[in-house]
Amino acid sequence: MAEQVFDIQIERLLRELAPLVLGALARRFRDFVAAEDAVQEAMIAAFTQWPREGIPDNPRGWLIQVASRRMTDHVRSEIARRERETAVARDAETIAPAVDIESDMDPDDTLILLFMCCHPALTSSSAIALTLRAVGGLTTAEIANAFLVPEATMAQRISRTKQNIKSSGVSFRLPSPEERAERLPAVLHVLYLIFNEGYASSIGAQLQRLDLAREAIRLTRSMKNFLPQDAEVAGLLALMLLTDARRAARTGPDDQLIPLDKQDRALWDRSEISEGIELLSAALAKGAVGLYQLQAAIAAVHDQAARAEETDWPQILALYELLKRVSPGPMVTLNHAIAAAMVHGPAKGLELLRPLDSDSRLAGHYRLDAVRAHLLEMSGDYESAIKHYRIAAGRTTSIPEQNYLMTQAARLDDNTKDADKKTVPRTHGHNPEPETL
Amino acid sequence: MKYILMMSGKKSDFEGYAKWSKQDLQANVAFMRAFSKELKDSGVFVATEGLAWPSEAKLVRAGKDGEPITDGVFPESKEFLAGYWIIDVESPDQAYKIAARVSQAPGPAGKPGNMTIEVRQVLSSHTDLGL
Numbered sequence: 001m002a003e004q005v006f007d008i009q010i011e012r013l014l015r016e017l018a019p020l021v022l023g024a025l026a027r028r029f030r031d032f033v034a035a036e037d038a039v040q041e042a043m044i045a046a047f048t049q050w051p052r053e054g055i056p057d058n059p060r061g062w063l064i065q066v067a068s069r070r071m072t073d074h075v076r077s078e079i080a081r082r083e084r085e086t087a088v089a090r091d092a093e094t095i096a097p098a099v100d101i102e103s104d105m106d107p108d109d110t111l112i113l114l115f116m117c118c119h120p121a122l123t124s125s126s127a128i129a130l131t132l133r134a135v136g137g138l139t140t141a142e143i144a145n146a147f148l149v150p151e152a153t154m155a156q157r158i159s160r161t162k163q164n165i166k167s168s169g170v171s172f173r174l175p176s177p178e179e180r181a182e183r184l185p186a187v188l189h190v191l192y193l194i195f196n197e198g199y200a201s202s203i204g205a206q207l208q209r210l211d212l213a214r215e216a217i218r219l220t221r222s223m224k225n226f227l228p229q230d231a232e233v234a235g236l237l238a239l240m241l242l243t244d245a246r247r248a249a250r251t252g253p254d255d256q257l258i259p260l261d262k263q264d265r266a267l268w269d270r271s272e273i274s275e276g277i278e279l280l281s282a283a284l285a286k287g288a289v290g291l292y293q294l295q296a297a298i299a300a301v302h303d304q305a306a307r308a309e310e311t312d313w314p315q316i317l318a319l320y321e322l323l324k325r326v327s328p329g330p331m332v333t334l335n336h337a338i339a340a341a342m343v344h345g346p347a348k349g350l351e352l353l354r355p356l357d358s359d360s361r362l363a364g365h366y367r368l369d370a371v372r373a374h375l376l377e378m379s380g381d382y383e384s385a386i387k388h389y390r391i392a393a394g395r396t397t398s399i400p401e402q403n404y405l406m407t408q409a410a411r412l413d414d415n416t417k418d419a420d421k422k423t424v425p426r427t428h429g430h431n432p433e434p435e436t437l
Numbered sequence: 438m439k440y441i442l443m444m445s446g447k448k449s450d451f452e453g454y455a456k457w458s459k460q461d462l463q464a465n466v467a468f469m470r471a472f473s474k475e476l477k478d479s480g481v482f483v484a485t486e487g488l489a490w491p492s493e494a495k496l497v498r499a500g501k502d503g504e505p506i507t508d509g510v511f512p513e514s515k516e517f518l519a520g521y522w523i524i525d526v527e528s529p530d531q532a533y534k535i536a537a538r539v540s541q542a543p544g545p546a547g548k549p550g551n552m553t554i555e556v557r558q559v560l561s562s563h564t565d566l567g568l
Contacts, residue, residue, distance in 0.1 A: 124527070148483075149483050152477065153477065153481065153483065153525070156477060156478060160479070160480055397558050397560055398560065398561055398563045399562055400563075
């Protein structure tokens with residue numbers, strides 16, 4: 001037990017120090033790619049030595065020393081290679097003494113790294129992997145495990161991503177306020193995707209995997225420390241907390257998904273909810289309402305209802321109408337239709353779904369069929385509801401969603417058959433809004 | 438998103454393959470090796486396996502006592518899985534491109550085989566936050 005606590009302590013410390021050590025090295029050696037590798041090696045050395053030998057008196061100095069030794073080796077071999085190839089004179093200046101690098105550590109480095117790793121030119125899977133390693137201080141093995149791919153594949157993905165950054169000439173400095181404003185959405189999106197990956201896959205057998213949702217919350221928290229005035233950063237953190245708060249209630253004993261209106265609300269995490277609401281209120285007061293704040297606000301309305309029946313649907317509907325204006329898209333239209341059905345009845349919701357049939361961005365997406373099935377069930381058209389539940393089940397790529405949708409169809413089918421024999425009241429389904437909303 | 442790329446053939450395809458010239462076989466093996474390396478270098482590789490030939494394949498089901506009942510008689514038209522790759526990519530289009538690449542594995546006389554590759558998405562334990 002004590003050992004475990006000690007390991008967690010080490011892990012926390014290392015993950016906090018990683019971006020700071022990397023920043024100092026990247027600045028000193030002016031080589032982000034090599035510095036990132038060197039820090040990773042130093043982290044792995046620490047992971048194996050510290051639990052055995054104890055945390056050194058100066059852990060930052062320790063990491064810098066180990067990493068800069070690797071860097072020096074790297075620089076030396078680079079020089080030797082260049083000398084062999086072009087006989088260029090030895091540039092002794094590039095080999096820096098490790099001792100004074102520590103004074104170069106700058107808390108802003110975490111932010112610089114986030115902007116670098118979440119560069120809009122990168123694909124999202126590349127940006128996610130590099131962010132987790134360079135900023136999150138995770139090992140390649142941990143990241144590979146989280147995404148269920150071999151470690152060598154993840155290592156290759158990260159190294160290609162770094163080469164892309166290098167060849168696109170992104171320099172290691174804090175972006176100007178204008179650049180920051182322009183690139184912030186990409187950073188927030190990557191953090192959101194990391195959270196989604198963790199939250200959405202935190203089911204059953206996956207519990208052994210690294211908790212990416214917690215990592216995303218941690219990274220977003222540090223982002224918020226650096227940009228305390230940004231309402232969308234706060235909005236994203238609030239959204240994560242307000243969603244994560246329901247985590248314990250969202251799956252049953254057999255890992256089955258439990259929709260929002262069937263969840264045991266006593267299991268919701270009150271402290272995450274109150275922190276989320278506090279963050280959100282402060283953000284909304286700033287006036288610049290954005291997409292993450294609105295989604296957080298919707299999550300907050302759900303979280304504040306003591307019972308599902310007490311959910312303030314008119315308010316949720318109003319928030320979706322705002323969201324449709326701020327960030328239009330088929331998924332928003334879909335969720336808006338659900339809210340409209342809860343306020344004005346299923347016919348209204350079904351009417352709002354119709355234009356989505358011809359939306360190519362949603363073509364063949366199970367979510368449209370799933371929502372249609374829910375609304376059809378609400379309207380009492382059980383036969384069509386069953387049909388659409390089954391179409392949705394055939395289209396989803398998620399095992400838990402598939403089980404959930406098949407179960408909905410089967411439940412309705414059983415009820416319909418029972419009702420033919422004797423008049424049994426059909427148990428009314430569930431919230432048409434999937435838990436995951 | 439993960440996809441499985443499956444390469445299958447009828448018994449006659451396997452028998453035909455066994456009769457390829459040494460040069461054709463070498464070209465095919467070299468192509469497959471290079472293909473695997475491409476998958477690994479581009480950071481999309483998850484897994485690959487090649488299967489033993491169908492001559493020893495059996496269909497198995499449990500009898501009343503739970504003991505295996507095996508059957509090894511197959512119609513000539515039956516397709517057998519020869520091997521598969523699992524890849525982790527950004528989009529279905531990327532999966533199709535990779536499938537088309539392996540479909541070009543050289544056949545007899547070095548001509549691209551243009552074999553049909555079955556591409557299927559692998560189910561995940563993911564749920565959609567839907568935001």
